[in-house]
Amino acid sequence: MFIGVGIRGHTDDSIMDPNPFKDENKAIERLVHELGGIKWLYSRSSYTKDEFWSICSRPEYEALRIKYNAQHLPSVYEKIQTSEKPRRMPRVDGFWNHVFAKTSVLAMKHKKATA
Incomplete structure (x- = not known):
């Protein structure tokens, strides 16, 4: 099984x-x-x-x-x-990187940590 x-x-x-x-x-x-x-x-x-x-x-x-x-x-x-290893926030270059930087789990974690 x-x-x-x-x-x-x-x-x-x-x-x-x-x-x-x-x-x-x-x-x-x-x-x-x-x-x-x-x-x-x-x-x-x-x-x-x-x-x-x-x-x-x-x-x-x-x-x-x-x-x-x-x-x-x-x-x-x-x-x-x-x-x-600690993860870094993604760089914001171009449209998709900008979207990722605003919506990813890491971005949300960073946003909460700095709030």
Whole structure:
């Protein structure tokens, strides 16, 4: 049996402080693992490197990367990690960048922080 669960969007609370959302996501990852499941890797994760490779077989994965000459590409682990780097507001150059700067989640977060 497969069950796909996706959590998207934001609330007024989570746009200002994403840590509770991250904590809940981590709890879901832990529960899925405890129940014998594996999180689908279509989204970001909060696994540490050790946690990730204890769930996914690194030797098999690395063998496939070698077989298909993909060592130069980022690993799956690198692709799904949530960046802890602070994000900057987008520059406003051109029409679509102007729209994005006014309507994006980051713009709303910046607007609330400066209000």
